[in-house]
Amino acid sequence: MTTLSTATEQGAVLEHRLTAVDRCDSCGAQAYIAAEVNGSELLFCAHHGRKYEEKLRAVATSWHDETARLAESV
Numbered sequence: 001m002t003t004l005s006t007a008t009e010q011g012a013v014l015e016h017r018l019t020a021v022d023r024c025d026s027c028g029a030q031a032y033i034a035a036e037v038n039g040s041e042l043l044f045c046a047h048h049g050r051k052y053e054e055k056l057r058a059v060a061t062s063w064h065d066e067t068a069r070l071a072e073s074v
Helices: 046-059 067-071
Strands: 033-037 040-044 062-065
Touching: 033 046, 040 046, 046 062, 046 067
Parallel strands: none
Antiparallel strands: 033 040, 033 062
């Protein structure tokens, strides 16, 4: 019997962790960027993520960007 392994079983990184319920802390639009700063997670839409990116990256301990999802075809 052959078993198929899934990406989860192989330990692959979760591709999309932000969902439609995750909202931008600045304007309330859907969040596509998550940054961890001082132990707190900040969520941003693509617009505000890019607007604050330079300053945030200097102090963020992690940066998660899913803005490429905006260009995916439906």
